[in-house]
């Protein structure tokens with residue numbers, strides 16, 4: 001069974017990765033001592049750059065394969081913001097609630113609500129980058145949150161294929177279509193080659 005270490009401080013991401021690994025017969029574990037390690041500096045201009053920076057930052061603390069996810073929401077009417085700043089959109093101490101509130105304020109009165117979630121997963125072993133895997137999913141932002149599932153911007157993100165938000169979809173549904181599900185499956189396919 002392939003063993004993979006995941007480096008993330010985001011409980012929502014970890015839940016989704018655990019679910020994806022469970023159905024793929026993979027042994028996935030969170031990097032031990034993740035919280036005690038200094039945080040990776042995410043100063044890249046792209047999701048891909050930041051995913052690689054994160055994975056290489058944490059890999060010296062893992063045996064074997066390690067991956068990190070950099071992801072976020074790109075809103076067309078905001079020129080692609082919050083993008084790589086999605087986690088800290090509303091500044092220091094940002095929470096999902098404060099980020100969602102700021103997003104709604106910035107979109108107030110704007111008719112074009114199209115947006116996409118984007119994910120890059122970097123897989124490394126020691127200092128070697130094995131690959132970077134991508135996913136993206138299109139949707140539109142509602143004017144108020146709906147549903148308590150998922151995390152982050154999920155309650156605002158209306159997914160046309162489901163006819164509901166990612167916050168209302170089941171975890172399995174979200175993973176079947178999401179940016180993270182796509183990127184994770186691309187990584188699995190590469191590992192199985």
Ligand code: ITT
Pocket residue numbers: 007008009010013042054069070071072073086087099117150151152153154166178180
């Ligand atoms: P790690 O770097 O520790 O993995 P993080 O939350 O800081 O966790 P990112 O820098 O990649 O991760 O920021 C991702 C942010 O984008 C996340 O905090 C959410 O606000 C948003 N986001 C990403 N994927 C999402 C999803 O599936 N649903 C809702 N929001 C998402």
